[in-house]
Amino acid sequence: MSIVDNEDCAALAKQKMTFLSDGSLQSDRVVALEMEKLKACGIDDYDVRFFGTIDALSSLLKKMTKEKRLEFLTYGDLITNIKRMKETENFQKLKSLTQISQQLAERQANITTWSKDVQLFNELGASETVKDKVYRYLREHPENTLTYQELLTKLQK
Structure with a gap:
């Protein structure tokens, strides 16, 4: 990852995921576009396809909202949870x-x-x-x- 990617990732990680609460979450396409943003943080094309659906995001959100309210979730929270899942054997x-x-x-x-x-x-x-x-x-x-x-x-x- 280049320095620019690290800077882009750090800035993105701090941002709240407003698409979750502003009404724009309408389809898998929206989720896929949001996942595309995470490529600067080491999320690859396979990950975008895998996690880029409403069903996959909903599963992640169930875990994430146990620790934090939906409106306070950041892309950093999402990245952390995706990376945890990617490390599993399954x-x-x-x-x-x-x-x-x-x-x-x-x-x-x-x-x-x-x-x-x-x-x-x-x-x-x-x-x-x-x-x-x-x-x-x-x-x-x-x-x-x-x-x-x-x-x-x-x-x-």
């Missing part, structure tokens, strides 16, 4: 699985890379049936241009 596992799933979804399904790709399926806990269907398809269609996500969708039909 969050780390979920983030890892999500990232592997996204990597696999975007990867082109290819018989020549199957031996490496199947390891990702294994990490995600895919069943032998699913892996067998994918492998059979790849053997029968070695010239396909589908991503694994597209292939899995096709195999479900």
Whole structure:
């Protein structure tokens, strides 16, 4: 993080989260935009997607409002609670699985890379049936241009 980011984060951390009480909290989009502000404080794109919903924010607020009234909560309080949650083993596992799933979804399904790709399926806990269907398809269609996500969708039909 650069000095500018640290200064930006320190200034943001002191600000009250007025969007919680001024009536502007109307949708997940509003929450996502508020979470975007936290990137200067080490919140990454995955975190923005994960915490950037009303449901996720509501869960955090339940914990936060036990210690402080809603109208007094600052972005610093939010950052602290997000960082605490990010340190948990469950969050780390979920983030890892999500990232592997996204990597696999975007990867082109290819018989020549199957031996490496199947390891990702294994990490995600895919069943032998699913892996067998994918492998059979790849053997029968070695010239396909589908991503694994597209292939899995096709195999479900």
